[in-house]
Amino acid sequence: MTIERADIEKLAKLAQIGITEENIVATTNSINSVLTLVDQLQAADTTAVEPMANPLDATQRLRADTVSEANCRENFQNIAPAVADGLYLVPRVIE
Amino acid sequence: MHNKTLTELSKGLRSGEFSSVELTHHFLNRIDQLDGVYNSFITVTAEQALAQAAAADQQLAKGNTPVLCGVPMAHKDIFCTEGVRTSCGSRMLDTFVPPYNATVVENFAAAGAVVLGKTNMDEFAMGSSNETSYYGPVKNPWQTQCVPGGSSGGSAAAIAARLTPAATATDTGGSIRQPAALCGITGLKPTYGRVSRWGMIAFASSLDQGGPMARNAEDVAVLLNTMASFDDKDSTCLERPVPDYTATLNAKLDGLTIGVPEQYFGDGLNPAVEQAVQDALREYENLGATIKDISLPHSNLSVPAYYVIAPAEASANLSRFDGVRYGHRCDNPQDLEDLYKRSRAEGFGDEVKRRILVGAYCLSAGYYDAYYKKALQVRRLIQQDFVAAFKQVDIIMGPTCPNPAFEFGSKGSDPVAMYLEDIYTIATNLAGLPGMSIPCGLVDDKPVGLQLIGNYFDEARMLNIAHRFQQQTDWHQLAPPSITNVSLQDESIAHANGESA
Numbered sequence: 001m002t003i004e005r006a007d008i009e010k011l012a013k014l015a016q017i018g019i020t021e022e023n024i025v026a027t028t029n030s031i032n033s034v035l036t037l038v039d040q041l042q043a044a045d046t047t048a049v050e051p052m053a054n055p056l057d058a059t060q061r062l063r064a065d066t067v068s069e070a071n072c073r074e075n076f077q078n079i080a081p082a083v084a085d086g087l088y089l090v091p092r093v094i095e
Numbered sequence: 096m097h098n099k100t101l102t103e104l105s106k107g108l109r110s111g112e113f114s115s116v117e118l119t120h121h122f123l124n125r126i127d128q129l130d131g132v133y134n135s136f137i138t139v140t141a142e143q144a145l146a147q148a149a150a151a152d153q154q155l156a157k158g159n160t161p162v163l164c165g166v167p168m169a170h171k172d173i174f175c176t177e178g179v180r181t182s183c184g185s186r187m188l189d190t191f192v193p194p195y196n197a198t199v200v201e202n203f204a205a206a207g208a209v210v211l212g213k214t215n216m217d218e219f220a221m222g223s224s225n226e227t228s229y230y231g232p233v234k235n236p237w238q239t240q241c242v243p244g245g246s247s248g249g250s251a252a253a254i255a256a257r258l259t260p261a262a263t264a265t266d267t268g269g270s271i272r273q274p275a276a277l278c279g280i281t282g283l284k285p286t287y288g289r290v291s292r293w294g295m296i297a298f299a300s301s302l303d304q305g306g307p308m309a310r311n312a313e314d315v316a317v318l319l320n321t322m323a324s325f326d327d328k329d330s331t332c333l334e335r336p337v338p339d340y341t342a343t344l345n346a347k348l349d350g351l352t353i354g355v356p357e358q359y360f361g362d363g364l365n366p367a368v369e370q371a372v373q374d375a376l377r378e379y380e381n382l383g384a385t386i387k388d389i390s391l392p393h394s395n396l397s398v399p400a401y402y403v404i405a406p407a408e409a410s411a412n413l414s415r416f417d418g419v420r421y422g423h424r425c426d427n428p429q430d431l432e433d434l435y436k437r438s439r440a441e442g443f444g445d446e447v448k449r450r451i452l453v454g455a456y457c458l459s460a461g462y463y464d465a466y467y468k469k470a471l472q473v474r475r476l477i478q479q480d481f482v483a484a485f486k487q488v489d490i491i492m493g494p495t496c497p498n499p500a501f502e503f504g505s506k507g508s509d510p511v512a513m514y515l516e517d518i519y520t521i522a523t524n525l526a527g528l529p530g531m532s533i534p535c536g537l538v539d540d541k542p543v544g545l546q547l548i549g550n551y552f553d554e555a556r557m558l559n560i561a562h563r564f565q566q567q568t569d570w571h572q573l574a575p576p577s578i579t580n581v582s583l584q585d586e587s588i589a590h591a592n593g594e595s596a
Contacts, residue, residue: 003456007456008452011452011455011456011459012436012452014455014459015410015414015439015451015452015454015455016414016417016432016435016436016439017436017439017440017443017448017451017452018436018437018439018440019440019448020440026508027448027449027452030449030508030509030510031449031452031453031456033509033510033511034402034406034449034453034510034511034514035453035456036511037398037399037402037511037514038399038400038402038403038453038457038466038470039399040395040396040399041396041399041400041403041466041469041470041473042465042469044393044396044469044472044473044476046469046472046473046476049472049473049475049476050472050475051468051471051472051474051475052471052472052474052475052478053301053471054287054301054331054527055287055301055478055525055526055527055528056287056288056333056527056551058288058331060330060331061327061330061334063327072194075194076194076420076421078194079191079192079193079194079420079421080419080420080421081418081419081421081422081423081424082424088419088420090419090428090431090434091428091429091430091431091433091434092430093430093431
């Protein structure tokens with residue numbers, strides 16, 4: 001599978017990463033190099049093999065639905081780029 | 096003092112040979128004067144370290160303290176430290192000061208360990224050479240034109256240069272074992288789930304595992320006793336008791352069967368590295384072990400499977416860095432999409448962006464089954480190879496890496512050339528097995544690592560097997576020539592300025 005410029009532009013949108021015009025060709029080439037590597041997987045016979053998401057086939061442990069953490073809002077807001085009145089600020093979304 | 100192992104330093108503190116404050120001053124002085132060359136630390140926490148050391152000295156005076164009380168160490172800059180910048184080697188987190196400690200950090204703090212600082216690493220632990228760090232590459236103390244390995248290159252180089260006796264590290268595809276091999280130290284990646292991942296910045300959550308690095312297996316056992324714990328804050332952490340890893344270090348190896356996979360000795364392995372590994376296997380035969388040839392038939396698919404699974408998980412994990420709640424934000428965003436795209440483009444380096452894009456591709460509509468599901472199926476085939484092998488053998492051994500440390504820039508611009516340096520370490524992460532690297536020789540005056548792969552939860556046996564080898568050999572005692580003849584200035588003038596970056 002080889003990807004082209006349009007695919008990279010779509011991926012950049014999916015991943016929300018800006019790619020400058022001068023980097024598009026180099027990015028496309030390096031991603032194609034990785035995809036050529038991973039295409040070796042297609043040769044493996046995986047008929048009836050169950051996918052393995054956890055190496056110990058463990059399932060997520062559940063805990064009781066009780067409050068365990070104190071409210072640390074001020075601490076968390078202290079490290080944010082822009083806040084006001086306890087809210088996180090972003091550029092205007094709705095005109 | 097810096098040539099003593101962690102265990103020796105612990106004894107020296109208890110016998111009153113030196114105080115923790117003296118010891119901490121000694122290592123801070125070395126970092127201050129030598130790390131300009133190696134660049135193994137991103138942040139040095141001198142003031143806090145000395146305060147911790149003073150508190151440790153008070154505890155030591157009372158007696159009956161944990162073995163790590165007063166012993167200096169360092170944390171890889173991937174573990175969140177409350178009040179101390181945790182960068183993960185990225186511009187994205189250059190100003191990130193976590194409001195909490197990782198469980199691993201808490202465990203060492205509770206044991207009274209003194210933290211010298213945070214070590215350099217490949218950005219978000221993505222790399223095998225430390226060249227992707229936003230803070231510049233770490234130099235290998237054995238030959239400074241060579242890489243220290245990665246991603247835990249700062250931890251490995253700092254130990255090799257005797258700037259710290261021990262450090263924490265993490266391993267997603269070889270990031271503990273490969274730098275340990277290239278820097279001539281001992282490192283262990285535990286079974287998946289043995290060490291809490293809470294507060295350890297996530298790269299690929301089903302592969303990431305924290306583990307200790309030190310100069311020998313005995314010290315690593317001491318560290319793992321504190322580092323491993325059950326943690327209900329990490330839903331993948333194992334609910335199993337932690338044994339005393341030092342208790343069985345001296346057990347005899349009679350009757351031990353070592354499996355040697357044919358696939359780890361094929362094309363691409365440096366012949367001199369192979370010779371060093373074969374010599375180590377002969378040493379094990381002398382210790383009473385039997386060598387058995389085994390096959391791990393799907394080994395050649397481990398790198399391709401990894402470069403689907405790890406980027407896919409990374410693309411999901413790193414979506415949290417959006418320039419809104421914490422981390423880098425671009426100047427003057429025009430709209431929300433511009434804020435996301437430019438903050439991420441500026442905050443992440445090339446390798447991180449590449450893996451996010453590959454991951455997004457493998458998870459995207461129309462490609463999920465062909466890439467992601469297929470890789471997870473191959474992952475099971477790789478694991479089944481190991482399960483079958485461990486029915487015949489007690490431990491698996493081979494080279495940690497195909498080559499000794501390579502020169503900066505020598506892998507060129509093709510990312511795949513770098514990926515293949517992890518060809519022998521990645522399968523262990525996919526299977527979730529514990530792995531170790533211990534020094535077993537020198538090639539071109541650079542260290543070579545012997546890799547040990549144990550069965551699930553068999554860290555104690557693996558440490559025993561490593562320790563017995565280290566009692567018969569002195570590869571782990573060799574120091575880089577560049578550090579043995581350095582004369583330092585008077586310690587009393589160092590760190591007059593307290594905390595420094």
